[in-house]
Amino acid sequence: MKLFDNITKRSFGFNLLVILGVIVLFFIIFFSSLSFLTRHGEEVTVPDVRGKSIKEATAALEKMGFEVEVRDSIYIDTMPALLVYEQTPERGDVVKVNRTIYLTVNKVVPPMVPMPDLEGLTYRSAEMTLRARRLNIGDTIYKPDFATNTVLEQLLNGKPIKPGKEIPEGSNITLVLSSGTGSMENPVPDLVGSTYFEAREILAASNLNVGTVLIDGGVTDTLGAFIFKQSPARRNELGELNLIRAGESVDLWLTATKPVKDSIAAPAPPPATEE
Template identity: 75%
Template sequence: MFETITKRSFRFNLLVAIGLMIVLAILFFSLLGVITRHNDTLIVPDVRHKNVKEAILLLEKAGFEADVRDSIYMDSIPALAVWEQQPETGAEVKVGRTIYLTVNKVVPPMVAMPDLEGLTFRSAEMTLRSRRLNVGDTIYKPDFATNTVLEQRLNGKLVKAGKMIPEGSNITLVLSSGTGSVENPVPDLVGMTYLEARETLNASNLSVGTVLIDAGVSDTANAFITQQVPARRNPLGELNMVRAGESVDIWLGAVKPVKADSAAPPAAPVDSSH
């Protein structure tokens, strides 16, 4: 055969080679659609919020491949549920296309609790969202700074800034409602322990202001109130009045003070018959 080819002219052989290439090209392009399944397309089903195992089985039965690409934590869906899929639901793609899945984590990551005290409600809400935390209940309490955060709580307990908590936690905010419009007498704190005074002020919707501590005090909680501003009464003996949300400054001492009205027994009545 080689001798036959070599006996023919170069031009003839070239034409034969070109003809073969054309025939092969025609065959290739005519079969390309079959090889690549060009016209075989499917609609991507919706597997969001389904368990990842269920989602993979559903996709494989529908003629797709499935691959878990990433994970995220969302408290609104169950653990190991599909949060996102690419291509998205309803997309028309080729048979056998890989669908990439983003799955919800089993254990939420931990984040540091931000310091919200003193922030406005709007700022506190934005700060929580930036840490992937949620605003839970809001409780209003009388105080001067209207609509600012007084306390931050998790599961009913105060939570300090910097404490590591689960992402997605609901944070309860205690907010200031401003001072009240009704005036009430200042409670008499002198002689109480610091803990007793705080409870009394809380019951009256008042707060502890400045606390001055004597040098001899070693146990602040059980130290005694020796002085307060405003006092229970003014120099004329009239009751001082305060509004809910205001504060009372106190002085702490190690020794329980003796009140002026109990320092001496009442004077004996004078007998005018003599």
């Protein structure tokens, strides 16, 4: 009560000055301690946490006074999962303490992407298309064909892969490329009388391709149908062997009934002349 009486006995002006003095003293103390509380003006160099686990990176950054936030994720097939792939700000940047460091980490499960259609593209175009889908080129296999250095087949794990099929990002795609036609000419194989299945095997063994296939109306089983005509034929009108280069194609005509082959014998060699 005595303290209250002393205050009330003071003039209003004196009490007002005391109140203003207390307020000014409070603000002086507050702003003086603000820089200490916020560590204003203190700068540190951002460490390199790439390649570390999220736990290790977070511990190292928080120890230096940074906030940590995982901002994004990416899939890198050559990098273990849940490691830091990228950081922002980058290593070596000088920033203020309490700055938030954003991390990009490597995913555990690769995302699925549709397989592109590479057949008919050049090797360079196929490579760019695969990279755009985050797919890799695995092995390259060369096969004789007239369209040099173009993609003939696309394989995944040794098997043909159809365009549009969902496959894991980072998969290795094997490309079968054309090496062009060969320089050596060999006799055209005789396919008449063989089944279409047998003819394909014969052509593949000779590094030749199946060209246009014309099917007779009575054929119900294509693979089991018989070849009754081919172009180029085994022999020409003079009975001479036709020649073909590796990588070229043979057109086939199919029928349901096995044809009777016309045997065109090779011309007999001229008799030896006596000297």
